[in-house]
Amino acid sequence: NAGVTQTPKFQVLKTGQSMTLQCAQDMNHEYMSWYRQDPGMGLRLIHYSVGAGITDQGEVPNGYNVSRSTTEDFPLRLLSAAPSQTSVYFCASSYQTGGPLNNSPLHFGNGTRLTVT
Amino acid sequence: TQLLEQSPQFLSIQEGENLTVYCNSSSVFSSLQWYRQEPGEGPVLLVTVVTGGEVKKLKRLTFQFGDARKDSSLHITAAQPGDTGLYLCAGEIGGKLIFGQGTELSVKP
Numbered sequence: 001n002a003g004v005t006q007t008p009k010f011q012v013l014k015t016g017q018s019m020t021l022q023c024a025q026d027m028n029h030e031y032m033s034w035y036r037q038d039p040g041m042g043l044r045l046i047h048y049s050v051g052a053g054i055t056d057q058g059e060v061p062n063g064y065n066v067s068r069s070t071t072e073d074f075p076l077r078l079l080s081a082a083p084s085q086t087s088v089y090f091c092a093s094s095y096q097t098g099g100p101l102n103n104s105p106l107h108f109g110n111g112t113r114l115t116v117t
Numbered sequence: 118t119q120l121l122e123q124s125p126q127f128l129s130i131q132e133g134e135n136l137t138v139y140c141n142s143s144s145v146f147s148s149l150q151w152y153r154q155e156p157g158e159g160p161v162l163l164v165t166v167v168t169g170g171e172v173k174k175l176k177r178l179t180f181q182f183g184d185a186r187k188d189s190s191l192h193i194t195a196a197q198p199g200d201t202g203l204y205l206c207a208g209e210i211g212g213k214l215i216f217g218q219g220t221e222l223s224v225k226p
Contacts, residue, residue: 059215
């Protein structure tokens with residue numbers, strides 16, 4: 001199994017450009033989520049999904065859109081990139097529905113490093 | 118405002134020393150997890166604690182969940198250079214997993 005696959009690994013955007021960060025998992029996990037990681041801030045939850053067709057906002061959702069049309073894929077869209085969105089983005093998935101824990105750990109991808117100039 | 122406050126943010130110690138990392142909140146969590154992250158990779162789960170007062174050991178690492186399920190600690194005994202990395206606590210609240218800021222640990226030989 002590949003686990004959680006994120007593409008691309010690196011991306012440079014100009015302010016105002018749009019792009020989609022891809023995330024796919026092959027573990028049949030119901031729960032998927034997006035985090036951004038910035039120095040001194042830890043991981044902050046952007047959006048999450050407890051199953052296909054269901055998404056919800058996390059701690060820092062502004063400027064990002066998500067959709068969950070299949071169990072496997074959970075893309076993150078930046079409609080108009082801003083320098084404040086320069087960060088490392090992690091996608092994570094978990095088997096447990098209704099909550100990611102109780103011995104159902106989050107499985108993380110290796111991240112997408114995004115720079116917005 | 119960070120829901121989970123982790124301290125210290127940076128720790129540089131010599132091989133063989135002991136250390137403790139703290140994770141504190143005013144909120145009650147259903148459970149709490151500790152992750153370790155290496156450069157260029159995503160975090161990897163170390164342990165999950167669920168019951169207030171629970172203590173779990175993983176070789177030289179001891180994890181404790183506070184009685185009120187609002188705080189946790191990670192204690193490493195006789196640290197080794199291989200323990201170097203970013204340690205993150207994460208609490209489950211409302212079906213979401215919220216992370217602390219992380220503790221960057223450097224263990225020098």
